[in-house]
Amino acid sequence: MTGHTPTDPTEEYARTARTTPTRARERVSYDRESVHAILDAAFLCHLGFVADGRPVVLPTLYARDGERLYLHGSTGARALRRDALPVCLTVTHLDGLVLAKSAFHHSINYRSVVVHGTARRVTDEARARAALDAVVDAVAAGRSADCRPADARELAATAVLELELAEVSAKVRAGGPNEEPEDLGLPHWSGVVPLRTVAGVPEPAGGEAAPAELPSYLRELAG
Amino acid sequence: MTGHTPTDPTEEYARTARTTPTRARERVSYDRESVHAILDAAFLCHLGFVADGRPVVLPTLYARDGERLYLHGSTGARALRRDALPVCLTVTHLDGLVLAKSAFHHSINYRSVVVHGTARRVTDEARARAALDAVVDAVAAGRSADCRPADARELAATAVLELELAEVSAKVRAGGPNEEPEDLGLPHWSGVVPLRTVAGVPEPAGGEAAPAELPSYLRELAG
Numbered sequence: 001m002t003g004h005t006p007t008d009p010t011e012e013y014a015r016t017a018r019t020t021p022t023r024a025r026e027r028v029s030y031d032r033e034s035v036h037a038i039l040d041a042a043f044l045c046h047l048g049f050v051a052d053g054r055p056v057v058l059p060t061l062y063a064r065d066g067e068r069l070y071l072h073g074s075t076g077a078r079a080l081r082r083d084a085l086p087v088c089l090t091v092t093h094l095d096g097l098v099l100a101k102s103a104f105h106h107s108i109n110y111r112s113v114v115v116h117g118t119a120r121r122v123t124d125e126a127r128a129r130a131a132l133d134a135v136v137d138a139v140a141a142g143r144s145a146d147c148r149p150a151d152a153r154e155l156a157a158t159a160v161l162e163l164e165l166a167e168v169s170a171k172v173r174a175g176g177p178n179e180e181p182e183d184l185g186l187p188h189w190s191g192v193v194p195l196r197t198v199a200g201v202p203e204p205a206g207g208e209a210a211p212a213e214l215p216s217y218l219r220e221l222a223g
Numbered sequence: 224m225t226g227h228t229p230t231d232p233t234e235e236y237a238r239t240a241r242t243t244p245t246r247a248r249e250r251v252s253y254d255r256e257s258v259h260a261i262l263d264a265a266f267l268c269h270l271g272f273v274a275d276g277r278p279v280v281l282p283t284l285y286a287r288d289g290e291r292l293y294l295h296g297s298t299g300a301r302a303l304r305r306d307a308l309p310v311c312l313t314v315t316h317l318d319g320l321v322l323a324k325s326a327f328h329h330s331i332n333y334r335s336v337v338v339h340g341t342a343r344r345v346t347d348e349a350r351a352r353a354a355l356d357a358v359v360d361a362v363a364a365g366r367s368a369d370c371r372p373a374d375a376r377e378l379a380a381t382a383v384l385e386l387e388l389a390e391v392s393a394k395v396r397a398g399g400p401n402e403e404p405e406d407l408g409l410p411h412w413s414g415v416v417p418l419r420t421v422a423g424v425p426e427p428a429g430g431e432a433a434p435a436e437l438p439s440y441l442r443e444l445a446g
Contacts, residue, residue: 018274018277018279043331044315044317044331044333046269046271046280046313046315047280048269048271048278048279048280048311049278050273050276050277050278051241053273054241054273054309054311054339055271055272055273055278055279055309055310055311056241056271056278056311057269057270057271057280057311057312057313057337058313058337059313059315059333059335061331086277086278087278088271088277088278088279088280089280090269090280090281090282092267092269092282094267094420097362097363097422097444099362099363099366099370099441100370101370101371102370102371102372102373102377103355103356103359103367103370103371103372103373103377104355104373104377104380104381106358106359106362106366106370108266108267108284108362110267110282112282114280114281116277132326132327133326135329136326136329139320139322139329139331140320140322140416143322143329144326146411146412147322147323147324147325147326147329147409147411148324148325148326148406148409148411149325149326150325150326150327151327154325154326154327157327158327176426176428176429177428179428183371186370186371187435188369188370188371188435188438189369189425189427189435189436189437189438189441190427190428190435191425191426191427191428192425192426192428193363193422193423193425193426193441193444194422194423194424194425194426195420195421195422195423196420196421196423197317197418197419197420197421198418198419198420198421199320199416199417199418200416200417200418200419201417202412202414202415202416202417203399203414203415203416203417204412204413204414205399205400205402205413205414205415206399212410212411212412212413213412214412215411215412218322218412218416221320221416
């Protein structure tokens with residue numbers, strides 16, 4: 001939260017024309033706690049920007065630090081070299097398949113967050129280092145303390161951007177299918193097939209005489 | 224493939240400036256079969272477009288039909304009402320966490336496809352119906368034949384777009400971490416934590432006297 005006034009997490013993000021949907025308004029929320037929870041449960045976003053007047057969307061790693069996101073692009077290096085980049089950052093969790101009696105009402109259950117703003121290059125070395133650590137910890141909580149920190153050359157080769165959480169909305173669909181009343185008697189199965197992402201058994205890298213023991217933060221991950 | 228000349232799936236998509244990366248070129252492919260496999264293993268994409276000069280990225284359902292994608296937006300209806308919309312459509316599968324000895328070489332394993340092009344509104348009723356069925360079948364293979372088809376009113380309320388697969392690339396990262404040779408002796412665990420999406424036990428919708436039996440295409444999914 002360097003340089004930021006702490007924000008009351010019970011507050012809501014201000015609504016804007018861009019974050020007000022034209023339909024399904026009941027699924028949208030501006031609640032900070034809901035937005036944070038959706039962002040913190042992922043580390044991969046889809047980052048959209050405009051290049052030569054055309055849209056570009058690239059998968060990108062991120063981490064949240066208070067009311068700010070750090071972005072670390074292994075792809076899209078061209079764009080991430082800009083000092084200030086208007087972006088739309090979207091995170092989506094796929095929670096289930098929603099099967100209705102009618103083709104029309106088929107849907108998915110999901111939790112998503114859309115952030116509009118301007119991503120800015122982090123040039124300060126200490127903050128770039130903190131951002132890189134935050135991204136490593138977003139991938140596996142506690143990992144940044146259990147690996148070799150970046151050296152000066154590596155930091156210089158890392159494009160880190162920050163994006164303030166200001167123009168933000170969450171959208172959630174949960175629960176069973178919507179149905180037309182006249183469809184309820186149809187014989188087709190209807191309901192939800194829940195989906196979730198699970199971790200498998202960790203695969204140690206080869207080529208070591210004595211592989212290190214699996215750390216506790218990975219044992220928990222693999223459940 | 225209505226109105227399209229069948230394309231040899233062993234061919235590659237033509238490379239363009241937009242689909243040629245500035246780095247990690249060894250991970251990029253233009254192979255149709257690889258692109259099709261990545262697209263067919265998902266049904267949720269992130270669709271980017273430009274609105275009032277700013278980027279917008281929305282999660283959207285899609286299905287592939289030969290060298291064409293059909294898009295069906297439950298979100299972003301504003302944009303999907305346009306007749307022709309320049310888009311960037313990105314699909315990403317998250318396959319694993321890559322933990323290296325150094326913070327710098329942490330990464331993820333993934334398979335992604337990026338499609339650049341212009342999405343066009345499907346106005347023909349038969350094709351819109353086929354597109355809606357394709358999206359339903361992308362969510363659960365075989366389902367479009369086991370639900371009530373859309374009626375004229377529902378079709379009119381559905382925004383369907385098509386996008387040709389012409390300017391397309393795939394990017395894949397697989398395998399263990401890259402390491403600096405001097406890091407190999409460090410004591411930190413290194414390797415890959417595989418991730419995958421799994422289906423849970425299907426949850427039938429309530430409120431029916433006699434719920435239908437679970438269809439075979441859902442039994443396999445949860446298998």
